[in-house]
Structures are given as C-alpha cells and as structure tokens.
Amino acid sequence: DIVMTQSPDSLAVSLGERATINCKSSQSVLYSSNNKNYLAWYQQKPRQPPKLLIHWASTRESGVPDRFSGSGSGTDFTLTISSLQAEDVAVYYCQQYYTTPQTFGQGTKLEIK
Amino acid sequence: QLQLQESGPGLVKPSETLSLTCTVSGGSISSSSYHWGWIRQPPGKGLEWIGTIYYSGSTYYNPSLKSRVTISVDTSNNQFSLNLSPVTAADTAVYYCARHASSAWSAFDYWGQGTLVTVSS
Numbered sequence: 124d125i126v127m128t129q130s131p132d133s134l135a136v137s138l139g140e141r142a143t144i145n146c147k148s149s150q151s152v153l154y155s156s157n158n159k160n161y162l163a164w165y166q167q168k169p170r171q172p173p174k175l176l177i178h179w180a181s182t183r184e185s186g187v188p189d190r191f192s193g194s195g196s197g198t199d200f201t202l203t204i205s206s207l208q209a210e211d212v213a214v215y216y217c218q219q220y221y222t223t224p225q226t227f228g229q230g231t232k233l234e235i236k
Numbered sequence: 237q238l239q240l241q242e243s244g245p246g247l248v249k250p251s252e253t254l255s256l257t258c259t260v261s262g263g264s265i266s267s268s269s270y271h272w273g274w275i276r277q278p279p280g281k282g283l284e285w286i287g288t289i290y291y292s293g294s295t296y297y298n299p300s301l302k303s304r305v306t307i308s309v310d311t312s313n314n315q316f317s318l319n320l321s322p323v324t325a326a327d328t329a330v331y332y333c334a335r336h337a338s339s340a341w342s343a344f345d346y347w348g349q350g351t352l353v354t355v356s357s
Contacts, residue, residue: 163343165283172332172347173283184345216283220341224298225285 125149125219129228135236142204144231146217151197154221161221164193164202166213167230173216177202209235238263240333240348248355253321258333258348259314266291266311271336273344274307274318276329279352284329288340289316296340323355 126149136142152161160180165173175184177193180200190205204211212235217228244256258272265272274286287297289307297305306319320327330352334344 161341165344172334172350173344174347175337175343175345178337178343178345218283218343220336220343222341223296224300227283227285229282 124224125152125222125226127217127219127226127228129215129217129231131231132229133232133234135234136204136207137236138209139206140236142207142211142233144202144215144217144233146195146200146202146228148198148200148219152219152221153197160196160200161219162193162195162200163218163220164191165216165218166211167216168213176215204233207233207235238335238346240335240346242331242333242348242351244351244353246352246354248323248327248353249357250324250355251322253319254323254327254331254353254355256318256331256333256351256353258316258318260316260335261314265309265314265316269338271338271340271342272309272316273334273336273340275332275334275344276327277332277350278326278329286318286320286331288336290340325355327353328355329353 128147130145162180164177167173181193214230239261241259248254273288287307289295309316330350332350333348335346336342337345
C-alpha cells in the first residue's frame, strides 16, 4: 500500500496569514504516460463529509476559492491557503488514487491562532 | 445538482452483515463517465477507501477488506450497495458513498452526508 504521511498533525495560523500543509507519499503517484499526479486534497468540517478542494495535485475544483492552491510532484505535495479565513477551520486530508488501495493521509487539523 | 444519500441500519450485531444502500439523484448511475465508491471513517479517525464500482458491475476492493466486502449496483433504481460480513466492533464508522470525478482512478467529487453504523450486541 502507498502510505500517505501529512505534516504537521495540527496547525494554528492567524487570520489572514498563510497556512501550509504537507503530504508525502511512500512511492511516486506521478503517472509517466500522462504526466499527472494522482493526488487530491479534501477539507472536512465537523459533522460534514469531506469536500474536494484540489485534484491532480494542483487543479482547483470548481467553486473552491482561489486562496487554496496545491503544488508538488512525485512524492511530495503541499496544500497552501494564502490568507486564512475563519471558515477554513477544518481537518484537511490528502489522498492518492494512483493505485489500489486508494489511501488517505492521517489528516491535519487547522485552527485559528 | 447531484446528490447521494446513504441508508441502512445504524446498529449491527457482531458477526452479522452490514448492508447499506446509496441512492443517487440528479444524475444517472449508468453514466459511462463515472465510477462510484464507498469510504468509511471510524469516530474521530481518518478515512479508509472500501471499494469502487462501475455501472457495468466491475468492482475494485481494498485488499484489507476484500474477503468480507461486496459492492453491487442496481441501475434500475439508480443505487449501489455495500455489504460487509462478518462485522466486528472495528467496523464501527461513518460510511460514506461518493462519486469518482471520472474513472476509478480519480478523486471523489460528490459525497453523501454519511451514515453512522455501530457494531454492538
């Protein structure tokens, strides 16, 4: 199985400041034939299902604010929130869908400082 | 707007079968463009992919659960289902159904609200 490891486990950031969450996969999720990284980011608020923010490592889902961005390739990925808003408080998960079983990171809890 | 809704018993006894159905509305489960999946989340913990199905019936399962899981599709009712047997307390979780954005190797873009299933005698 591909193990997805997120860092940090929790993060406190001031409103308006930048938040950065990292995700490392135990093997590459870059498919060479199409040069796509099979990596997604989700946001989960309490008592809600996860919401897709980013897929293919850097493609923002329709309707997701442009303060959210994804970057990275191969085994190292980053989710950046450029200017933290109060409504961004949530747990964030990365997921690889490169191979079976699809696997998720353990989650990063983002709070307001 | 596509909507997914999980339904089924909220309490299952150990060694018995967990059965859930996901009803899709606002779109056809028979669309050749999408695959459909089940994901679970134990209380206070992370997400685990259970398996994925295509409208044709092709399935992909998590090897850790494969011996106990069956996912099926009912195109006439626009539903797909999850059976997990036998269950233990470790199967207590919120179970989500979701749509892959395209193939089985794509992210989940639409999710149901989830249903809590507790395994207890």
